[in-house]
Structures are given as C-alpha cells and as structure tokens.
Amino acid sequence: MIDIRQVRKDSDAVKRALARRGIDPSEVDRLVELDRRARAATGTRDELRSSVKALSRQVGEARRAGQTEEAQALSERSRALGDEERTAHLLADEARDVVRRTLLYLPNLPAGDAPDGRGPEDNVITRTWPDSPPSYSASQRVPHWEIGIALGLLDMERGAKLSGSMFPLYRGFGARLLRALTTFALDRHATAFEEIRPPSLVLTDTMVSTGHLPKFEEEAYHLERDDLWAIPTAEVPLTSMWRGDILDESELPVRLMAATACFRRESGAAGRDTRGLLRVHEFDKVELFAYVTPDQAPEVLHELVDRAESLLRELGLQYRVLDLCAGDMGNAAARTFDLEVYAPGADQWLEVSSVSWCSDYQARRANIRYRPASGSGPVFVHTLNGSALAWARIWAALVETGRRADGSVELPEALAPYLRGETVIPVPQGAVRREER
RNA sequence: GGAGGGAUGCGAGAGUGGCCGAAUCGGACGGUCUCGAAAACCGUUGUGCCCCCUGGGUACCGUGGGUUCGAAUCCCACUCCCUCCGCCA
Numbered sequence: 405m406i407d408i409r410q411v412r413k414d415s416d417a418v419k420r421a422l423a424r425r426g427i428d429p430s431e432v433d434r435l436v437e438l439d440r441r442a443r444a445a446t447g448t449r450d451e452l453r454s455s456v457k458a459l460s461r462q463v464g465e466a467r468r469a470g471q472t473e474e475a476q477a478l479s480e481r482s483r484a485l486g487d488e489e490r491t492a493h494l495l496a497d498e499a500r501d502v503v504r505r506t507l508l509y510l511p512n513l514p515a516g517d518a519p520d521g522r523g524p525e526d527n528v529i530t531r532t533w534p535d536s537p538p539s540y541s542a543s544q545r546v547p548h549w550e551i552g553i554a555l556g557l558l559d560m561e562r563g564a565k566l567s568g569s570m571f572p573l574y575r576g577f578g579a580r581l582l583r584a585l586t587t588f589a590l591d592r593h594a595t596a597f598e599e600i601r602p603p604s605l606v607l608t609d610t611m612v613s614t615g616h617l618p619k620f621e622e623e624a625y626h627l628e629r630d631d632l633w634a635i636p637t638a639e640v641p642l643t644s645m646w647r648g649d650i651l652d653e654s655e656l657p658v659r660l661m662a663a664t665a666c667f668r669r670e671s672g673a674a675g676r677d678t679r680g681l682l683r684v685h686e687f688d689k690v691e692l693f694a695y696v697t698p699d700q701a702p703e704v705l706h707e708l709v710d711r712a713e714s715l716l717r718e719l720g721l722q723y724r725v726l727d728l729c730a731g732d733m734g735n736a737a738a739r740t741f742d743l744e745v746y747a748p749g750a751d752q753w754l755e756v757s758s759v760s761w762c763s764d765y766q767a768r769r770a771n772i773r774y775r776p777a778s779g780s781g782p783v784f785v786h787t788l789n790g791s792a793l794a795w796a797r798i799w800a801a802l803v804e805t806g807r808r809a810d811g812s813v814e815l816p817e818a819l820a821p822y823l824r825g826e827t828v829i830p831v832p833q834g835a836v837r838r839e840e841r
Numbered sequence: 842g843g844a845g846g847g848a849u850g851c852g853a854g855a856g857u858g859g860c861c862g863a864a865u866c867g868g869a870c871g872g873u874c875u876c877g878a879a880a881a882c883c884g885u886u887g888u889g890c891c892c893c894c895u896g897g898g899u900a901c902c903g904u905g906g907g908u909u910c911g912a913a914u915c916c917c918a919c920u921c922c923c924u925c926c927g928c929c930a
Contacts, residue, residue, distance in 0.1 A: 460911035
C-alpha cells in the first residue's frame with residue numbers, strides 16, 4: 405500500500421500520481437478525512453487509557469496506605485472512565501480499520517518515468533528482437549493446438565475431462581519439453597539467485613501482502629474449508645518469506661527464484677483467447693524475485709528484464725519489450741516491462757514475462773524492512789519480480805516457430821542438454837500428414 | 842487426530858497483578874585507549890500515534906475476547922512453534 409504519511413503531507417502529488425491510473429482524486433480526499441478521524445479517535449482513546457491508568461495507580465497507593473474509602477472512590481471514578489474507554493477503543497479500531505481497508509484497495513503510485521496512458525494500446529514498444537522481423541514459412545503458420553494433437557504433445561480434451569476447460573494436459577515429448585524449459589531457466593539464473601520451492605497454497609495474509617487480495621479475490625482459487633489460496637505466481641510466497649522481518653542492509657539485495665505452478669481463474673476473460681495454451685487456469689513458471697534497497701532497484705529491474713530477454717534469445721523466439729503505461733500496470737507495480745513473443749501459428753503476440761518494480765508498496769503491506777548501514781531507523785525494502793519465463797505460452801511459440809515442412813518440430817540447441825540431446829519432436833509413425841495451408 | 846510445553850525488544854532470555862516499555866547477556870553503533878586493530882571500559886540502540894515538537898505524552902510483550910480500579914503477568918478462543926503418541930506419501 406501507499407504511505408499514509410505521504411497522503412497526509414502531500415495529497416496533491418498523490419492525487420496526480422493516482423489520476424494517471426484512473427483513480428478519482430476525491431478518493432484521496434476521502435482517505436485524508438478518514439485518516440484525520442482515525443487519528444482523533446486514537447487520541448481520545450489514548451487519553452482515556454492514560455487517565456484510567458493514573459487513577460488505578462492511585463487506587464493501589466491508597467490501598468497500601470490503608471485509605472480504604474479513598475481507594476473505593478478512586479476505583480469508582482476509574483471504572484466509569486473505563487466504560488468510556490471501551491467505547492472509544494471500539495470507535496478507534498473501527499476508524500483505523502476503515503483507513504487500512506481503503507489503503508489496501510488503492511494501487512501503487514506509478515514511477516515518474518512510466519509512460520502515460522489508459523490501457524494496453526498506450527504501452528510503448530521499447531525494442532524488438534531480432535532487429536528485422538523474420539519471415540515465416542507456411543509450415544510455421546500452424547497453431548500449436550493443432551501441432552499438439554498431431555504430434556501427441558498436448559491433450560486439451562483430456563485436460564478438460566479432468567479439471568474443466570483451460571486446464572492443459574501435456575503428453576510425452578510435450579511434457580518433457582515443459583520440464584526441460586524449467587530446468588534450463590533455473591540453470592541460467594543459478595549463479596545469482598537462490599532456488600526456492602515454496603508451498604503452492606498460502607494464507608490470506610500472504611495474498612494480501614503482494615496486493616492480490618482483497619481487491620482481486622475473484623481472480624484466485626480459494627480452498628474455503630482450509631481458507632487457503634492457490635498461488636497465482638511464485639511472487640506471492642516469495643514476497644512473504646521475510647514478512648514482518650527486519651533485514652540488515654548488508655544482506656541486500658536478496659535474490660530468489662522459484663519454479664511453481666501458477667493458478668488463475670481468469671474470471672473476467674471468459675471466451676477470450678480460449679484456444680490451446682493462449683490463456684489457461686494452470687501453468688508452470690520460473691519467477692525471479694528480489695528484495696533491494698531503493699538505490700539498488702533501478703539496476704536490478706533492468707537485470708531482471710535482461711535475464712528474461714536472454715532466455716528468449718537463446719530460445720530463438722521473436723520478441724518485443726513493452727514499457728507499460730501507468731493505466732495498464734498491475735496494482736502493486738510502479739514500473740513494469742512486459743515481454744511478448746510472437747507465435748507465428750496463432751499469429752499473436754503472447755505475454756510471457758512481466759517484470760515489475762513494486763517500490764515499497766508490497767513491503768509496506770508485508771512489513772518488510774531493512775536496517776540501513778548508516779544506523780538510522782528501519783526503512784521498507786523495495787521488491788521486484790519478473791517471470792523468466794511463463795512456459796505455457798513459450799511452449800506454444802516454440803512449437804509453432806520450430807515446425808518444419810514435414811510436420812516435425814525442431815527445438816533450439818540450448819535445450820539439448822535438457823532433452824537428452826533430442827532436439828527434434830518427430831511425427832509419430834502412421835500419423836496422417838496435415839494438409840499445408 | 843490425541844497429550845503436554847511454549848510465543849517477550851535486532852538475537853538469546855528473565856519477568857506470575859500496580860514500583861515493567863520491560864532485568865541480564867549477546868549483536869550493532871558511538872566514545873575512551875592505540876600508530877592501527879584486538880581486548881578492556883563508558884555510552885547509545887524497538888515501533889506507531891498525539892502535542893504547546895532541541896522536548897513531552899501515550900499505546901503496543903503472538904492474535905482476538907474476558908476478569909479487574911489496574912494485565913506481559915489471571916481466564917477463554919484462535920494461530921503458529923516444540924516434544925511425545927497415532928495416521929500417512
């Protein structure tokens with residue numbers, strides 16, 4: 405969440421920043437007023453408590469001095485104040501709660517250098533790779549859901565049979581490819597990042613810390629009986645690893661990576677991009693994550709983008725980098741770069757990575773701080789996260805890009821060590837060769 | 842699932858009703874000493890809120906309730922950790 409003190413001190417700047425994300429300035433005015441009331445209520449409560457405490461002390465003293473009547477009188481006054489305190493306490497708690505809830509629903513302030521804009525159409529394409537767009541042959545213009553069936557790699561129907569639509573089921577070489585991609589990526593980052601295998605189900609607090617709750621409850625799978633949430637990204641558990649802790653500046657940056665399944669209800673996206681792997685409820689992803697000092701943030705942000713990009717280059721996939729505009733960034737982000745690969749068969753750009761700098765928005769929610777080397781009081785860390793990469797869509801792009809005239813698929817050399825050297829997915833014996841378009 | 846023990850400041854850990862925001866040790870930071878360092882000694886060292894803001898006040902001892910004039914301390918519930926038993930990939 406954003407800093408309530410900043411809201412108090414410089415509400416105009418906060419209004420301007422949030423307006424870039426489409427938040428009405430009156431929301432901020434309302435928050436300022438709620439905060440004012442909450443602080444007043446807390447003050448009243450504190451004063452009452454202090455009086456009760458002082459009177460109680462006198463009761464004790466009077467008792468010890470043997471002044472029973474005096475003690476009795478003081479005790480009665482204290483009791484009356486105590487009743488008042490109870491009410492004041494309730495009011496103060498309620499007022500603070502309203503402020504916190506309001507704060508939890510507000511998105512992060514966008515970074516000054518994030519482009520202006522209202523939605524996806526205003527994102528800025530900062531670079532593309534390779535420099536000149538490759539040309540694709542007819543054999544590459546076959547969508548992965550068809551290739552998947554022809555080569556026995558993907559069985560969406562049986563996935564749906566088990567779990568409903570948009571739950572993919574990979575088979576044979578298709579399943580192996582997915583596993584190879586995860587290992588490939590983890591190996592590439594292993595020198596700089598500690599590998600974590602976090603739980604896939606997390607507590608409500610863990611989801612609130614990243615900003616996925618309470619606002620986006622509809623997007624997540626929830627196990628009601630145990631009040632646990634299926635993680636939409638490894639960013640969620642990784643952010644909470646040091647929840648409530650104070651780190652030492654010398655420990656920063658903390659760099660973590662995790663391969664996990666990611667679960668998304670995609671509730672608002674019914675009917676969109678439903679073919680094949682374009683949009684699925686469960687997918688595997690390698691996530692990079694860092695806790696840093698504010699000074700370290702810009703450098704690490706670019707490092708994460710670089711790492712995701714270099715994987716794409718090794719995989720030989722055409723891609724572009726988008727600098728997301730203020731209106732299109734995720735709730736917690738101050739700055740976001742999206743990486744999209746081109747899938748020639750589906751003829752679409754697919755988002756395969758989103759790298760975000762969340763400033764102290766998540767750290768404040770999760771209460772993660774560090775003690776600066778200067779010895780001053782603890783300050784909130786900054787968090788950064790980035791996919792490197794989301795494999796379902798990479799899988800789709802690889803299979804389409806690598807498809808050859810004979811229907812087989814050639815995979816990049818970089819994956820050879822992870823596929824026992826087999827970089828060609830063969831056409832099964834006896835398969836009916838698909839008519840070329 | 843059953844039985845028992847526990848949760849206190851940066852860490853360890855004392856504190857069983859008022860004199861406790863909290864002993865002690867350790868860490869970190871500052872100082873004395875030193876050519877420098879170590880050792881030793883001295884000092885400082887949680888967070889939020891409020892105010893008449895070089896200072897003062899107040900709240901916070903896992904979370905939420907309760908008892909009491911008064912709770913870190915007593916009672917209840919919950920969460921988490923540890924030990925033992927049961928079950929189990």
